[in-house]
Amino acid sequence: MLALLAVLLMAVPAIGQQAIFTSEGLASPQINEDNSVTFRIYAPKAVKVEVCGDFLVSDEGGWGSAGLTEDGHGVWSWTSAPLASELYSYAFVVDGLRMLDPSNVFLMRDVRSLMNIFIVPGERGALYSVNDVSHGTVSKVWYESESLGMSRRMTVYTPAGYEDSGSRRYPVLYLLHGMGGDEDAWMTLGRATQILDNLIAAGKAVPMIVVMPNGNAALPSAPGEGPDGLYQPITRPPKSMEGSYEASFLEIVRFVDSHYRTVRKAEDRAVAGLSMGGFHSFHISKQYPDTFGYVGLFSAAVRQLEDGTGVYADFDRKIARQFADGVELYYIAIGKDDFLYDENVRLRSYLDSHGYPYEYHESDGGHIWRNWRIYLTDFLQKIF
Amino acid sequence: MLALLAVLLMAVPAIGQQAIFTSEGLASPQINEDNSVTFRIYAPKAVKVEVCGDFLVSDEGGWGSAGLTEDGHGVWSWTSAPLASELYSYAFVVDGLRMLDPSNVFLMRDVRSLMNIFIVPGERGALYSVNDVSHGTVSKVWYESESLGMSRRMTVYTPAGYEDSGSRRYPVLYLLHGMGGDEDAWMTLGRATQILDNLIAAGKAVPMIVVMPNGNAALPSAPGEGPDGLYQPITRPPKSMEGSYEASFLEIVRFVDSHYRTVRKAEDRAVAGLSMGGFHSFHISKQYPDTFGYVGLFSAAVRQLEDGTGVYADFDRKIARQFADGVELYYIAIGKDDFLYDENVRLRSYLDSHGYPYEYHESDGGHIWRNWRIYLTDFLQKIF
Numbered sequence A, B: 001m002l003a004l005l006a007v008l009l010m011a012v013p014a015i016g017q018q019a020i021f022t023s024e025g026l027a028s029p030q031i032n033e034d035n036s037v038t039f040r041i042y043a044p045k046a047v048k049v050e051v052c053g054d055f056l057v058s059d060e061g062g063w064g065s066a067g068l069t070e071d072g073h074g075v076w077s078w079t080s081a082p083l084a085s086e087l088y089s090y091a092f093v094v095d096g097l098r099m100l101d102p103s104n105v106f107l108m109r110d111v112r113s114l115m116n117i118f119i120v121p122g123e124r125g126a127l128y129s130v131n132d133v134s135h136g137t138v139s140k141v142w143y144e145s146e147s148l149g150m151s152r153r154m155t156v157y158t159p160a161g162y163e164d165s166g167s168r169r170y171p172v173l174y175l176l177h178g179m180g181g182d183e184d185a186w187m188t189l190g191r192a193t194q195i196l197d198n199l200i201a202a203g204k205a206v207p208m209i210v211v212m213p214n215g216n217a218a219l220p221s222a223p224g225e226g227p228d229g230l231y232q233p234i235t236r237p238p239k240s241m242e243g244s245y246e247a248s249f250l251e252i253v254r255f256v257d258s259h260y261r262t263v264r265k266a267e268d269r270a271v272a273g274l275s276m277g278g279f280h281s282f283h284i285s286k287q288y289p290d291t292f293g294y295v296g297l298f299s300a301a302v303r304q305l306e307d308g309t310g311v312y313a314d315f316d317r318k319i320a321r322q323f324a325d326g327v328e329l330y331y332i333a334i335g336k337d338d339f340l341y342d343e344n345v346r347l348r349s350y351l352d353s354h355g356y357p358y359e360y361h362e363s364d365g366g367h368i369w370r371n372w373r374i375y376l377t378d379f380l381q382k383i384f
Helices: A002-011 A123-127 A192-201 A244-259 A276-287 A315-325 A341-354 A369-380 B002-011 B123-127 B192-201 B244-259 B276-287 B315-324 B341-354 B369-380
Strands: A037-042 A049-057 A063-067 A075-079 A086-094 A097-099 A107-110 A113-120 A137-145 A150-158 A172-176 A209-212 A269-274 A294-298 A329-335 A359-363 B037-042 B049-057 B063-067 B075-079 B086-094 B097-099 B107-110 B113-120 B137-145 B150-158 B172-176 B209-212 B269-274 B294-298 B329-335 B359-363
Touching: A037 A049, A037 A086, A086 A123, A086 A369, A097 B097, A123 A192, A137 A244, A150 A192, A172 A244, A172 A276, A192 A209, A192 A369, A209 A244, A244 A276, A269 A276, A269 A369, A276 A294, A276 A315, A294 A369, A315 A341, A329 A341, A329 A369, A359 A369, B037 B049, B037 B086, B086 B123, B086 B369, B123 B192, B137 B244, B150 B192, B172 B244, B172 B276, B192 B209, B192 B369, B209 B244, B244 B276, B269 B276, B269 B369, B276 B294, B276 B315, B294 B369, B315 B341, B329 B341, B329 B369, B359 B369
Parallel strands: A172 A209, A172 A269, A269 A294, A294 A329, A329 A359, B172 B209, B172 B269, B269 B294, B294 B329, B329 B359
Antiparallel strands: A037 A075, A049 A063, A049 A086, A086 A097, A086 A113, A107 A113, A137 A150, A137 B137, A150 A209, B037 B075, B049 B063, B049 B086, B086 B097, B086 B113, B107 B113, B137 B150, B150 B209
């Protein structure tokens, strides 16, 4: 049996001789007892090795970098200061070439950037981790969009116990991504599966269905997951913020209401999104005022407060009707350094001047997933 | 609006200054009209750049490599010979350091190796691609294993139309991974979603439910997807081939039969797997002889033909009963160069000497995913 096991090791794809010069066997990243983190890479021919990541801040506010030092045997390393509990992202830069950590298979994609990740333990790290709690089901589901003329992919989370709860009906959150994102983004970059599982298990959020559609009206799915093949993702797909998606949104609601055991009432429906998804949530909730009782705008783009065409027509009248119908919660959250901060100041002035009630949360930082995970965590505890 | 769109571009995480020295903007890999493929990477400080991949064969039969040439401006490139239609894997090696292609976000993980992928068009490429056909639903589902003492994750494929087909019941294929694999492997490395969608849409396979559990009895899930956290995957997890998993397997069947609209008869159940998963299929189908009408052994490890303990006890009697009960299809496939070839010769001798019927397929090549995708494609057209 041992001989068989030994030989099965060979089932790992054999790669070229060069590939033995990787960092296999090195621990990287290594979370130390004081929550500092050590990064290592074997690069004997390198002249300069750096690590860049979101736990390092550059002068411009983006990812900073730190230089690794070589041990005389080709192993470069660097240890951070103790870090707060969080999910972090990073990559190496070897002689100017950005690359992933060969010792770490865990990564996320943001548009066309791949980044390694790690979790520093503690309260927030636990919230973003898979814990020994009951888990919901995550499905990739296709629906037909007549108005957009294609089959389109969405992610659907059903909470633990859904399959065994007979005829019980659940509230639904529609959770929308930002520009350059897709139906996978909230589950990967946003850790929504883990946040939902953990909050529901702790009794801090009610069991709910969460629907994450694709908000790029010209695209069927995330890159590589549709009939448009394996293409280089683009940051700004066409037809992202011109009304087609918002106008098609009830197709998604009808699909969900006819395929899942939902409560089909506004007080059991929420729509929330980040950045472009906040823009979508803003206009969708106003366009269909008796549909969504809860609205979440996370670092939202809040343009089109003047009359436009289609879903952007009749702004004042539509938002007046939305609030006249009663909104259980109109939730706005943004970071102090967000480039969309002024947009949100303007929105709040408008709401204030009309006496429309809302809840406002201002955080540190800018237009980043760390903030969106925090806003989601807060919002989930306030709906339904 | 354009100003907003421009500024939304900044939502992509800003990375260190170093990161501007990447290959963004380069087309790589570029599939040319004659199905040759050009690889490019911007690496101005590199001395030697190679591409290694499964379309290049080394003297040892593993991945070979080819050297790129530099254009005087830091861009290295190399063009392959025209390639047969297939899904291929590759990586770059820059001055001895293995790295992914910065221009290609599409990749697969095999144990702890990350590899870029591309598809060369044609018949097989189309089979492995997402096409404009009806798509099944792919779900990540957790079940409770009493015998293994933990919640465990599985992947479940339900065919297009399942949700809208009322009380219609479907046959079920249990599809098992190899050592070092997990419940994600058949869907990522094996392209099972695409193969199923395409064969079912073409009427070449019947609509079926496909269940892909995790075959490592000591583990709850794929690395990073369970409460064991973000750890470095290992090739040989404990309790992989010592009987625990096979002995627990009816828990999975019961879960599936009670949560999906299945036909609960042997003639509508199949079990198939690759390598270790073939070993599991071999023993599971014999242990529960009235449960599976179809058995697929793809490059299977076929040890334990002598009496052992537990599920490995009473070999002759159990397999005699399995074939006495009637097996619709006992399917064996292996490559000429597979390191488990002799095991399969021995199994066939045993089956021949006892007059147990089976179907045998011998392909070129060895213990590789390319072969397992082909075996799956063939097997799917012969069951139910």
